[in-house]
Amino acid sequence: ISGEVRFQTYERLAAEVNNPRIRxxxxxxxxxxxxxxxxLQHMIIRKNYGCTHFIIGRDMAGCKSSVSGDDFYGPYQAQDFARENAPELGMETVPSLNLVYTEEEGYVTAEHAEARGLHVKKLSGTQFRQMLRGGEEIPEWFAFRSVVEVLRAAA
Structure with a gap:
């Protein structure tokens, strides 16, 4: 995704969320x-921009083997590494939980869904890109329609 298109998706996302507590x-x-x-590099860059906290998701900057498809890193390895180094940087890490969408309760943590036996809806990044290119309907639980429109226009 080009920088220009990425910026447009952020603008749409900001309009959708419309929360004054978010900058x-x-x-x-x-x-x-x-x-x-x-x-950690992202954390340092944001520190240089004046940030005091860093939201870090599950498997941030993770990658898979092109041969086996296995993940090179554990799902929370980046969060752990950032948390270990946060004091030296004078930053606070804010770990993002692994959220999933369920038919019964909407968005919940993966752990909650598993514990209650909820039906999790899944859509991988690869599936999303294929659906986007194929003009298929993207579920609203996965992405805001306004963001999907920007991505489709750029494809």
């Missing part, structure tokens, strides 16, 4: 999928 800022930097060390 949106575009960082012109692309992911390199280099694992926990890249997550």
């Amino acid at each position: 949106w800022a575009y960082l012109p930097y692309s992911m390199h999928m280099a694992g926990p060390r890249e997550a």
Whole structure:
């Protein structure tokens, strides 16, 4: 996704969320999928921009083997690495939980869904891109329609 299109999706996302407690800022930097060390690099860059907290998701900057398809890093390895290094940087990490969408309760943590035996709806990034290219309907639980429209227009 080009930087211009990415910026447009952020603008649509900001309009959809419309929360005064959230400050949106575009960082012109692309992911390199280099694992926990890249997550730490993102943290340092944001520190240099004046941030005090860093939201870090599950498997941030993770990548898979092109041969086996196995993940190179554990799902929370980047979060752990960032948390270990946060004091030296003077930053606080805010780990993002692994959220899933369920038919019964909407968005919940994966652990909650598993414990209650809820029916989780899944759509991988690969499936999403295929559906996007094929003009198929993208479920609203997966992405805002306004963001999907920007991505479709750029394809």
